[in-house]
Amino acid sequence: MDQAFSTRAVHAGRGDFIEKGVHAPPLDLSTTYPTPDLELAARSFDSLVAGDEPQGGSFVYQRLFNPTTDRFERALAELEGAEDAAAFSSGMAALSAVLLAAKSRGAHVVAVRPMYGTADHLLTSRLLGLGVTWTTQDDIADAIRPDTALVVIETPANPTLNLIDIASVVRQAGAVPVLVDSTFATPVLQQPLALGAALVLHSATKFLGGHGDVLAGVVAGSHTMVRDIKHVRAATGGLLHPLSSYLLHRGLPTLQLRVERAQATAGDLAARLAADSRVASVRFPGLPGQDPRTLIGRQMLGPGSILAFELASDDPQVMRNFVGALQLITPAVSLGSTDTLIQPPAALTHRVVDQHARQDAGISQGLLRMSVGLEDARDLWRDLDRALATVPSHAVTTERIPALAG
Ligand SMILES: Cc1ncc(COP(=O)(O)O)c(C=O)c1O
Numbered sequence: 001m002d003q004a005f006s007t008r009a010v011h012a013g014r015g016d017f018i019e020k021g022v023h024a025p026p027l028d029l030s031t032t033y034p035t036p037d038l039e040l041a042a043r044s045f046d047s048l049v050a051g052d053e054p055q056g057g058s059f060v061y062q063r064l065f066n067p068t069t070d071r072f073e074r075a076l077a078e079l080e081g082a083e084d085a086a087a088f089s090s091g092m093a094a095l096s097a098v099l100l101a102a103k104s105r106g107a108h109v110v111a112v113r114p115m116y117g118t119a120d121h122l123l124t125s126r127l128l129g130l131g132v133t134w135t136t137q138d139d140i141a142d143a144i145r146p147d148t149a150l151v152v153i154e155t156p157a158n159p160t161l162n163l164i165d166i167a168s169v170v171r172q173a174g175a176v177p178v179l180v181d182s183t184f185a186t187p188v189l190q191q192p193l194a195l196g197a198a199l200v201l202h203s204a205t206k207f208l209g210g211h212g213d214v215l216a217g218v219v220a221g222s223h224t225m226v227r228d229i230k231h232v233r234a235a236t237g238g239l240l241h242p243l244s245s246y247l248l249h250r251g252l253p254t255l256q257l258r259v260e261r262a263q264a265t266a267g268d269l270a271a272r273l274a275a276d277s278r279v280a281s282v283r284f285p286g287l288p289g290q291d292p293r294t295l296i297g298r299q300m301l302g303p304g305s306i307l308a309f310e311l312a313s314d315d316p317q318v319m320r321n322f323v324g325a326l327q328l329i330t331p332a333v334s335l336g337s338t339d340t341l342i343q344p345p346a347a348l349t350h351r352v353v354d355q356h357a358r359q360d361a362g363i364s365q366g367l368l369r370m371s372v373g374l375e376d377a378r379d380l381w382r383d384l385d386r387a388l389a390t391v392p393s394h395a396v397t398t399e400r401i402p403a404l405a406g
Contacts (some may be wrong), residue, residue, distance in 0.1 A: 005079070005188060010253040013075030027246045028067050033059040049069030051230030064234050067243035072249040073218070076208075079187040079252065080200050082220035086229045087240035087248070091183065091203025092118055094217030095183035097238060098179060098199060099128050100149070101228040107148035110173075112137050112164060114361035115154040115181065116203070117350035123152070124354065133383075134357070137164045138173035154181035155190075156300075158301045159308050159345040159369040160362045161283045165393060177225070183207070183336075188259040189301045197227060210251045210258050214244045258360055258374065262305035265380065268374040270307045278391040280366075283308040305372040306335055308345075311391050314366040318391055319344065323368070325387035335371030340380055342370045 019024060035041035040057025047055045048064035058251035059065040069087050077085040088094040099109070099122070109132045110122055123132040135143040140151060151173045161184075170178050177198030182190050186207045192200040202208055204216035217240075219229060233239055240248075270284035285291050286303030296303055311318055323331050329340045333349050343349065346365045350358055372380070 005254050009079060009255055012252060013071045013249055016100040025068060025071055025246060025249050027242060029242055030059075030066075031062045033061070035060065049231070049234050051227040051232075052235060062242075062365075063237055063239050066239065066242045066245070068101055068249075069240050069245040072240075072245040075249055075252055076187075076218050077220050080220040081191055081193050082200070082226075083223045084226035085220035086226050086233060087204070087245055088217040088219075088233065088238045089240055089244075090215050091116075091181075091201070091205060091217035091240040092122065094201055094203075094219045095119055095122065095181075096128060097232040097236065098201065098219055099228050100121075100236070101225070102149035102177075102234045103128070103130060104228070105149040105246070106151070107131060108133070108147045109150050109152055110135060110140060110143040110147050110148055110176075111152040112140075112154075112157075113357060114150070114157050114162070114350070114353075114363060115161055116158045116180050116183075117345065117352050119152075119154070119181070120350070120357070121352040124357075137169055137269055140169050141174070144173065144176055144190075148176050151176055151178045152181070153178065153247040156184040156285060156304055156306065158184065159306075159350065159367065161285050161290075161303075161306060161308060162362075163285055163291060163293065163300070164194040165295060166190075166192050166299060178218075179391075184304050184306055185300055186255060186259050186304075186336075188256045189263075189304060190299060193221065195299065198222070199224075204248055205257060205334065207255065208248055208251060208336075209244075210255065210336060210338065211247075212334065212337035212339070214247050216240050216244050216248060217247075250272055259305065261374055262372050263302050265375075265377040266305040266307055267303065268377045269370075269372060269380060269384065273307070273309050273384070276388065278310045278312050278393075280310040280314075283362075306369065307372065308367055308369045309364045310368070311362060311388075314364070314393060316365065319366055319368070321390040322387045325390045326383055327386070328375065328383040329370070329387075335369070337371065338374045340371065340373040340375060342368055345369050 035058045044055040044057050045060045069170045073085040073087050107130050133143040153164050179199040180192035180197045181201045184204045199221040201219045204218045267286050274282040284307040302372045333343045
């Protein structure tokens with residue numbers, strides 16, 4: 001554990017390569033595995049169905065276990081300082097399995113808005129039979145009930161970039177486990193388990209995949225908690241496909257480089273946007289006054305590479321013209337890819353969130369979320385500057401995003 005993150009990211013999940021005589025992770029696409037010894041296979045089956053390790057003899061069936069996925073899980077667990085991890089076919093599949101596993105402790109969840117729109121929808125809609133109390137990061141203790149199974153937070157939050165003090169939430173939650181969606185931070189910038197969280201979750205579709213070609217989710221934590229989650233996964237399906245696991249594992253050695261480069265560019269663009277009269281407001285935790293709890297440095301190594309902003313006019317046509325004038329930046333949902341992506345959360349990713357809740361959380365109709373990629377900062381600014389020329393100069397600059405509540 002005394003090696004630097006970058007060193008561990010290069011070698012995690014690869015410790016047996018010399019013994020195996022390979023230099024890249026073996027990719028095993030088998031959906032079924034021979035079971036020549038029925039007794040051994042049955043023992044392995046029982047173990048895997050319960051979410052435990054294979055027992056030798058056979059992996060039996062891909063939904064129960066896949067060695068390429070297992071290898072990525074072990075690598076990710078190491079980078080999060082976790083005992084184990086479970087990989088899923090999407091971030092939402094991972095969250096669903098966490099919630100279903102939590103149900104054995106109670107049917108109530110405490111959560112803080114905003115968070116990714118579909119995660120909000122999954123909790124609010126009671127689709128999985130769990131009730132939710134939405135609260136603020138300072139009122140967690142009051143929201144906990146005897147049947148509360150889990151506290152769910154996302155920091156930095158999608159799409160407003162609010163930061164939540166993980167250690168404070170853990171203290172308030174007491175015996176109730178805290179799940180942190182750390183997708184925006186990645187293990188490079190934030191280590192929630194070291195701050196007392198029970199589980200850390202990523203939409204691996206984003207920075208972990210990093211190239212816009214893998215849909216995946218992963219959750220890491222203690223052996224016991226991950227075992228329960230794997231139990232749910234074995235029964236409901238949702239194991240990550242081994243080719244996706246291979247690609248995720250392949251990307252880990254460059255994760256820190258990608259995150260740090262995009263973060264530096266995002267800082268540059270955020271400062272330029274904040275100083276521009278054609279922009280009404282910018283949300284980026286690295287800007288002065290936007291980290292009132294001084295979590296950057298303490299909880300996060302840096303602000304990340306996602307930012308959000310409002311144009312100086314809230315006329316929807318002005319926003320459409322602005323996005324339409326971009327030539328380099330792609331209008332698209334998702335984030336954490338090599339290329340820069342922009343989208344209006346109220347109209348797309350967060351349209352499934354109750355309208356009033358959305359407004360209360362600062363997700364205005366005119367808010368644009370931008371995921372900064374690996375292009376040169378000057379080229380990105382040229383693209384933004386060109387598109388900002390479509391914003392009428394008579395537009396009134398107003399502070400529309402509610403002031404940070406801290
Ligand atoms: C913060 C966050 N968590 C979870 C998810 C869901 O992940 P997926 O799209 O991989 O299901 C997303 C997707 O955008 C996200 O941004």
